[in-house]
Amino acid sequence: MEQFRIAVIGAGPSGLYAAAALLASGEPVSVEVLDRLPAPYGLVRYGVAPDHVKMKSVIRVLQRPFDPAHVEFLGGVRIGEGGIGLDELRTHFHAVVHATGSSVDRSLDVPGEELAGSLGSGAFVSWYCGHPDHTELDPPLDHPGVAVVGAGNVALDVARVLAKTADELAATDVPEPVLDALRGSAVRDIHVLIRRGPEHVRFTPAELHQIGDLAHADVLVHDDGLLAAGVAETPGEGVTERRQRQNLEMLTEWAGRHASDRPRRVHLRFLRSPVRLLGEDGRVSGVVVERNAVVDGRVVGTGEQETLDVGLVVRAIGYRGEPIPGLPFDEAGGVVPNEGGRVLRDGVAVPGAYVTGWIKRGPSGVIGTNKGDAAETVKALLADLPTLPAPAHPEPEALRAALAAHGIRPVDWTAWLRLDAEEVRRGGQRGAERVKVAHLAEMLDAAHGAPAP
Ligand SMILES: Cc1cc2nc3c(=O)[nH]c(=O)nc-3n(C[C@H](O)[C@H](O)[C@H](O)COP(=O)(O)OP(=O)(O)OC[C@H]3O[C@@H](n4cnc5c(N)ncnc54)[C@H](O)[C@@H]3O)c2cc1C
Ligand SMILES: NC(=O)c1ccc[n+]([C@@H]2O[C@H](COP(=O)([O-])OP(=O)(O)OC[C@H]3O[C@@H](n4cnc5c(N)ncnc54)[C@H](OP(=O)(O)O)[C@@H]3O)[C@@H](O)[C@H]2O)c1
Incomplete structure (x- = not known):
């Protein structure tokens, strides 16, 4: 046959x-x-x-x-x-x-997007996940403010990783240089810029819940009083009524919260879009944000603008x-x-x-x-x-x-298992299940059986 x-x-x-x-x-x-x-x-x-x-x-x-x-x-x-x-x-x-x-990261098509410190989530996530294409990314974490653009689960992942301490992430598989960079992070305020209202977010409730449950970061909701007034009941595209209800319940409860003495804050800023990234010496120094209205399902800028003091902008707006x-x-x-x-x-x-x-x-x-x-x-x-x-x-x-x-x-599969075993071995040294080998040459050495460095 x-x-x-x-x-x-x-x-x-x-x-x-x-x-x-x-x-x-x-x-x-x-x-x-x-x-x-x-x-x-x-x-x-x-x-x-x-x-x-x-x-x-x-x-x-x-x-x-x-x-x-x-x-x-x-x-x-x-x-x-x-x-x-x-x-x-x-x-x-x-x-x-x-x-x-x-x-491939989608772009916002706003001025200043080419500045250093303006990154797509594909690049930023790849960096902390140890993807060999992004080991040299070196995202600027030396500024207290960061903006994350988007209202999907990837935006929440990025905000959460930035809000956690290096000690919390040491038990995961992040490569050693990533952990070092996170250990030196000066980030305090993570602004999640959501272009529409709380009823439209694409977060899954389980992911959103984790943002409200962080040990070292507060979550602060900036909704211009929308949640208290009761938002429109129509779920956004691809969002079920159940998911919308659970998200709204959580967000409404958080809207009443105030900042505590936790060292970091995740700000959920609704009806806000970045319209321009500001730069100094070729790198991001701020983001101009415009307030939106949603008219017949379309996002429309109101002309009302403010500037957020940030040194890093991660757009998590799809691929x-x-x-x-x-x-x-x-x-x-x-x-x-x-x-x-x-x-x-x-x-x-x-x-x-x-x-x-x-x-x-x-x-x-x-x-x-x-x-x-x-x-x-x-x-x-x-x-x-x-x-x-x-x-x-x-x-x-x-x-x-x-x-x-x-x-x-x-x-081949046997070679991959050798690399896998090397990562598990490195994990054992840090109390983690595994620690990623991120550099391509090192991955190939481990896979093909060359001595570990
Ligand atoms: C940041 C992020 C976090 C996520 N987290 C979750 C989660 O927690 N839970 C969940 O259920 N879903 C999650 N998802 C969604 C989930 O990862 C996707 O649904 C799924 O990975 C898509 O699978 P895929 O096989 O189409 O693509 P991919 O997973 O991207 O796989 C594509 C593969 O093709 C290879 N490739 C690409 N180009 C070439 C080429 N030219 N030649 C040879 N190989 C090539 C790549 O190396 C890659 O291995 C997440 C997505 C993202 C972006
Ligand atoms: N734990 C998990 O289960 C998990 C984790 C990560 C990812 N995932 C899945 O992976 C898939 C991809 O996730 P994702 O977060 O990349 O995509 P997503 O869920 O499609 O979210 C993309 C977000 O980007 C916003 N956006 C798009 N263009 C924009 C622009 N120009 N300006 C401002 N905002 C813009 C969208 O806003 P609008 O809604 O207004 O269009 C949307 O909120 C999803 O299905 C997700 O659920 C799952």
Whole structure:
């Protein structure tokens, strides 16, 4: 019986759910998962906040296809520029499932956004999560004020990490240099700038609750009296009535709170948008904020402005996917055009090309959302199996040789487990479950068995 060889590009939740679904199908498929990083798990490793330890335990589910070794992992293999081209990869596989996520920070398009100290959440979160692309970020934490823009869970993650003490974060997996930087942090006031009202926030109540429960920071609500007056009952887009009610109950209770002697404060500032970042010597020195009104669901500036004294602005306002040369891309949506997971070029399905996860539907949804999403894509792929053109080089050795020709030595599952063990070893020295190895060269040394520094 013909064996169909499938590549999954991206070892985040969507790619790994797709690999598991392919394996569970009972069809004659072999699956290889490629990722540009030497470590699997995508945003579970490099997005989920370090203090959300329970959430990271989903890794136990995601790793199942590799253990026992039903699926091959090829880490450190980038598809596209600087790696192996998609056209070449396609000569080795019957089908390719693209699961590369949405890693590009969206911009606010306000003057001053280019200043040092103006960062996207993608960069800032990657830094504290130990992503090898951002080890040198060095975010300015030497100023008492910080602004975080956005009303989603990522904004809350960023605010919470900034509000916690280094001692609280020492038990997590943050890399040692990140912990050192947080230990030296002068941050006192974290201003979360929310462009609409309390009824519109996209926070989940469990995440919001944690902001009100911080040991060393107060939460202060700046709502211009909206909550006391009773806000409109219509939930914002994508927000259920239950979630809205729970958030409003919490926010209403907090609105009556006053600052205590805790060293830090998280200010939730509703109906406020940054309109300009101010700079001094090329770095952020303040943010001009305008008060908004919501008119027929639209955010409208009132012209009333104030300046907040901040040295760092983190925008947590969403992401876009990165185009892969050779694959159609919807510039406006920042996703790959598709129908139920089949990639479309000018409305017509591209044979053997599929997408899943954030690159398919955009940057929304929790880890579990990607399971159903991957199932839909895999169902389409399996239905197409009999029609998939045979690749020119179906033998696994041919791919290894092609990668070697590009100077790529993949990190296989055994090598990843060596890196994993090194992180657990470092964690033991700090009383944490693991401590991330963040520098790429060090990751590769640990994975390939070179002596630890
Ligand atoms: C900051 C943050 C915190 C979050 N916290 C939570 C949480 O606590 N709980 C929760 O349920 N959800 C959380 N989410 C949402 C969750 O992480 C996403 O739903 C999920 O990770 C999306 O999965 P994905 O596989 O589509 O993308 P990703 O997880 O981004 O995986 C994409 C993978 O593709 C790889 N890749 C990209 N480009 C290439 C290329 N060219 N070649 C090879 N490989 C490539 C990347 O290295 C990455 O491993 C969070 C999201 C963010 C941004
Ligand atoms: N613990 C968890 O479960 C967890 C943790 C992190 C992330 N996640 C999930 O990951 C996904 C992504 O999270 P996210 O926070 O990046 O996205 P999100 O939930 O879509 O929130 C993005 C926020 O940015 C705001 N925004 C967009 N453009 C803006 C602009 N120009 N100016 C000011 N504000 C702007 C939006 O405001 P409007 O609402 O006004 O449009 C929205 O509040 C979500 O599904 C989230 O639930 C889950």
